[in-house]
Amino acid sequence: MMFISPWLAVAGTVAMALPILIHLFLRRRQKPIEWAAMELLRRAVQQNQRARRVERWVLLALRCLVLMLVGLAIARPATLTAISLDRPVVLAVVLDDSVASRTASAMSPGETAFDAARAACIESIRALPSGSSVHVFTTSGLIEHTNEPVQPERAIATLNTLAPTYEPSRVRHAVVRADDALRRTTMPGHIVLASSFSRGALDTEDQVLPTTKATLEIRDVGSDDTGTAAITSVMQRTLGPQSIDSVTVDVTVTRPGQDTARRSVPVTVTDTKTDRSAIVDAVFIEGSQRAVATVTLMVDPTVTKHGWIATIPSDRQPADDQRCTTISTRSSNSVLVLDRERLDVDEGSSAQWIERALEPVPGLGLSHQRLDPAEVRASSLKGASSIIICRPELLDQAGWAECRSVCESGALIVIVPPTDETFVDWQDPCSTLLGPGVTIRRAVVNHEPPQRLQAQQPVSPITQLIASELTELVAPVEISRSIVIEGPSTAFSPILVMGDNTPMMVLSTRGRGVIVAFATAPVPSWSTLATKPIFVPLVQETIRQGEVLLDAGNTVTIGLGRLPEGTTELRPIRGSTTTDPTLTVDPSGVIVGDDATPGIMEAVMAQGANTGASRRTTLVALNVDPSACDPQRNDAARLTAWLNQTMSVTPTTGTKIKTTQSSATASAWLLMVAALIVLVETLLGRMYSVPEPKAT
């Protein structure tokens, strides 16, 4: 049995001696008492004191035992074997060598985050018991030994040859490869992921930053081949929406004996959909002289010009971290439009109008993908951040369930009423999705004359960016047909309201997701909404602000000392792993031990954990630079969800939960025994209590 807080167990054991010390101390301090009736005293002592002395020693022993048990209970005993490395294992080291790892490490001055991560990996390898073997993976994917594990010495040698790259971080892929490699072995497997967990160190493929602030920063300045000219600076130009694939930078060249020359050099970012590193060369050629400037796309929070579609990996948040270097583009399927492919020659379908609003110019706007509502399943919705349901009547029961599930896990659902008369009951599942108490009338209301929208629309986060122009934008909109969405004010909030005060658009939340429902369809037979200038900004803002709302709910952070319930934070053991190759995890999920260095963390959600009884793989995420870890966005839930997506099972969760339970159970038992002893002692004390003296 181990103790999660062993020093408390020692303290409890030491405290056991406390009653004895008090007894001896008081005994020593007692001054002799003069007494006259010694003969009477002697006779009384002969009668009683021997038996009483035995009883008192029993009581003393019980009291000592109580203290010891309480101490042991507080120390939280546990039969921890979760990350024990006392027998040969296969260790898969995943080293972050992405461009983000080039940043300086706050923990180790003079070193980069890569150096710290590599040192942590080497330290983990050296702590392995004999007979262990190692896989080495890098997040850049340049080095990996997936076929056969190597000896620890060779793995260390391999790690020592590595250097940080300019590649984007592909942590997920690296962990998946490591997991696959460990599946092929019968020995216990462990994955050690060493990274600074800064924003650039975590990638999330196919996720994109909505159009927002981004800029360029020059990272490296080259020189011409002959050395006669050197590029001394490169200045950026203001970026515009058109700068999707290229950017123009100003390159200043100094040549000996000549004036400083300044040229604007266009830089083309190639293959933006697959290579987000955006390391480009600004080539300057003048005559025979040629200079090359390596340009890295960086994020600058002070720049508000919109232009580059960039992303902070692993979250779709506005880029506001100077260290972030990876650039991504929005994937094509992040917005799903649920409708069947059809050609509506008359007026166009809702899906067509919405798709036009999403991407008014090909290549600009929000990319999207059409999906047949009948094919809505979990796999088809994977990766989608927004789902626009244009044909709710075509969704079957499983489709609605999947939509609810995706919404609860953090997705935006936009519901548009069907334009055709239908006998399919779509209102009930739709109202259920909107929230309790919400009802959607089955009958469609025809407005004669058509309704107009109120000039003063309610304040809504969806329309906050166009609020100043909203009065003007809603003025020409006419509603001919609409459905009626009713419900308590706590269930949803109106986004747009018609003249008769009935909602035209409502906003609701469910789980971590957001739901927006239209009361009218964006087709001419229902309303003029799709044909008015409001529609494009309204649709795009609905998507963008809705996704922002998705993220706004996540305020839990890691690395700040307060973890959400069920989350585990791990810290590595430095320096002592050779003698005690275990990590001790207390019920709150924090590694304990005197040698634990704070800051390295792993966040694993206990909820929904798949214990994976057949798996023995554990994953330890080593945060080698806690200061670089973005406390706002790399929260536990995100990291956990990301890790869960990466690995088919959650290996560490089950064992840690088991550890926690055993610890709590043992502590509870110890406390119960202590309480029982106190009860026995009380009964004994009452049994042998001395009556109050009576005068003779």
Add this chain to the structure above:
Amino acid sequence: MSQSVASQGLRAEQYLSPETLAQLAPFELRAKMVADGVMNGMHQSPLQGMAVEFAAHRQYTAGDSIRHLDWKVFGRSDKLYVKEYRQETNLDVMILVDGSASMSFGTLGVKQGWGGTDATRRRGAWTKFDHATASAAALAFLCLSQRDRVGVAVGADGLRGAVRKSATRDQWRSIVRCLSSEPVEARFSPTACINQLLAQASHRTLFVILSDFLGDPEGLRIALARLRHRGHDAILLAMLDHRELTLDLDVEAPFVGLEGEATLDVDTRTIRKAYLEELQRHLNGIDRQARAFGYDLQVFDTHESVGPVLAALLARREGMVTRGHR
């Protein structure tokens, strides 16, 4: 005996505080068996003859002296009645105070204005010896005020000081001087002390013995038997400290005897009940011994005033004497 203290002339006032005297004043000190005395006083004799005061008529029985027939009654009624008289006698009182080491025990802190002995001042507590001497002084003063002859003695393993019985004016000063001593490092031997006092006693005397009676009960029994054999009366006043009576002490400590007993490690909480039972058994034994000889035993709590207990004792004895007459 401390001459210097006695010479200060203030001890009588200290012992006989107005409070004590006020409580004793309504009572007369009477012996159950009134000694035949030579001095007329307030003590009445139950013996007939030497009539001083008519007591009652009794029907003549064979053997009665015809000297005491009331002829006037015979002349009026032809019945023979004998006249009975009550004779008032003097009382000889000898007060024996235990001055052994165990009497120096006390737990009551001395209050300002209290009387006491040198032992009181040295120990800072009101000891059993203080209580005994105070009681003895009160009794002596009362006896002297009734013209009774009174003497005091302080003894341990033998008499350490004594004042012969007298009713003279200087007797009070002598008594106070004798009582102004302190306990000695010796055990109380009632046999030895009584033997010495009996050697000086020529008349029937009321012996008042003030002690804690914590010693060997057999020695006390022998002493009382000798007193009874010589026809003396006795009152036993047991002086015990309140803590001795209750053991109201929650300690585990070594206890040291005042008379050279071996040290005893005692947890008072565990043996209190047994101790109180032993004490009760001991006092009952003393009481049985006293009653067997027709004597009285009165327990004094040294934390309580002398007066009420003395008054209760004297009231009880007066009642006994009165009932004996009737």
